[in-house]
Amino acid sequence: MKLQDSRIRYLPFLFVLITNACGPAPATVSPSTATEPAAQVPQAGVIVHIATPGTGSTQEASAHDNDESNSFQDKDVQSGDQFKVNRFERPFTSKDMKYLPYVDIKNMVMKSDDTWFYIDIELVGLGKGNNLPKGSYGAEFDLNMDGRAEYLILAKPPFSEAWSTDGLALYFDQNGDIGGTRMYPDDTYTGNGYETVLVDSGAGPDPDVVWARYVNSSKPIIELAVKRDLFEDTSTFMWDVLASANPVDPTKLYFNDTLTAKRAGSPRKQLKNFYPINELWGFDNTCRVPFGFQATGNEPMGCSVAQEDPSDVEFGAPAPPKVPRICADINCH
Numbered sequence: 001m002k003l004q005d006s007r008i009r010y011l012p013f014l015f016v017l018i019t020n021a022c023g024p025a026p027a028t029v030s031p032s033t034a035t036e037p038a039a040q041v042p043q044a045g046v047i048v049h050i051a052t053p054g055t056g057s058t059q060e061a062s063a064h065d066n067d068e069s070n071s072f073q074d075k076d077v078q079s080g081d082q083f084k085v086n087r088f089e090r091p092f093t094s095k096d097m098k099y100l101p102y103v104d105i106k107n108m109v110m111k112s113d114d115t116w117f118y119i120d121i122e123l124v125g126l127g128k129g130n131n132l133p134k135g136s137y138g139a140e141f142d143l144n145m146d147g148r149a150e151y152l153i154l155a156k157p158p159f160s161e162a163w164s165t166d167g168l169a170l171y172f173d174q175n176g177d178i179g180g181t182r183m184y185p186d187d188t189y190t191g192n193g194y195e196t197v198l199v200d201s202g203a204g205p206d207p208d209v210v211w212a213r214y215v216n217s218s219k220p221i222i223e224l225a226v227k228r229d230l231f232e233d234t235s236t237f238m239w240d241v242l243a244s245a246n247p248v249d250p251t252k253l254y255f256n257d258t259l260t261a262k263r264a265g266s267p268r269k270q271l272k273n274f275y276p277i278n279e280l281w282g283f284d285n286t287c288r289v290p291f292g293f294q295a296t297g298n299e300p301m302g303c304s305v306a307q308e309d310p311s312d313v314e315f316g317a318p319a320p321p322k323v324p325r326i327c328a329d330i331n332c333h
């Protein structure tokens, strides 16, 4: 199993963390608080970076997410938010549904070069008075395409236009309990989501494994870079991105397991018993995009795949294979 291989590969990482914890006391120890995830955190020390990302030279994939910029005055989301399957479209404040364009994902793009995968999270805007995106932004990677991602990259503000590892963490679901017993909401979820921190602000076995920067383009972009080495045991995976106005606790994912639909609320007016957004506000995520294989559209949490019929088919000729097209908008079928 590729996934198990990947997990085995990271056992030495975990061993290093445990060994460090039993070694000489570090010069400084970060105080822990009751609200922090019960996760193993690498010890901070002098961070020496060897490899820094550039710009992705090869375009791998692009997809779009629902965009509320033309309809936010309605305070109503027509599509793209389905609590049942952990798909969210709620770039709004709680209760009063005020629009937050800096957490409205518009497009997501994957690029690559020999060393890195680059993931661009294109946002609708920065919001009034903001010079930089002020949310948290992330990407998940589902290595065995079962709907339960293994890795989460999470980038916290403040951001800079230079590549940085500050405020950036790579999490891992070591015990494989994310998503609980089924992809739909569990009646009672007792798991711990992404409980393991592999790298935090450059502290960890590979300080260079994940990076982030702000790209001041025609639309604001948070760009993440992750080393291809992380995926060396698998040639296929699926990925999605998220944006949050609030700090994200990785041990509380997925939200459709750790919140009830009532507590989460809903941005859809037609769901009268749940509207408006309640506790799960200022949050946007996307469907999952394939890498390294042709998606059928039936992958758990995967994006829709529309079938395009070629228009130049001659009568009587064998039908050419249909060309699948990735479409992240759930309206696209």
Ligand SMILES: [Ca+2]
Pocket: 065, 066, 080, 087, 088, 089, 090, 105, 284, 285, 286
């Ligand atoms: Ca969305």
Ligand SMILES: [Ca+2]
Pocket: 065, 066, 067, 068, 089, 104, 105, 106, 284
């Ligand atoms: Ca969106």
Ligand SMILES: [Ca+2]
Pocket: 179, 180, 181, 182, 183, 184, 185, 186, 256, 257
């Ligand atoms: Ca579940």
Ligand SMILES: [Ca+2]
Pocket: 173, 174, 175, 176, 177, 178, 191, 192, 193, 194, 195
């Ligand atoms: Ca877990």
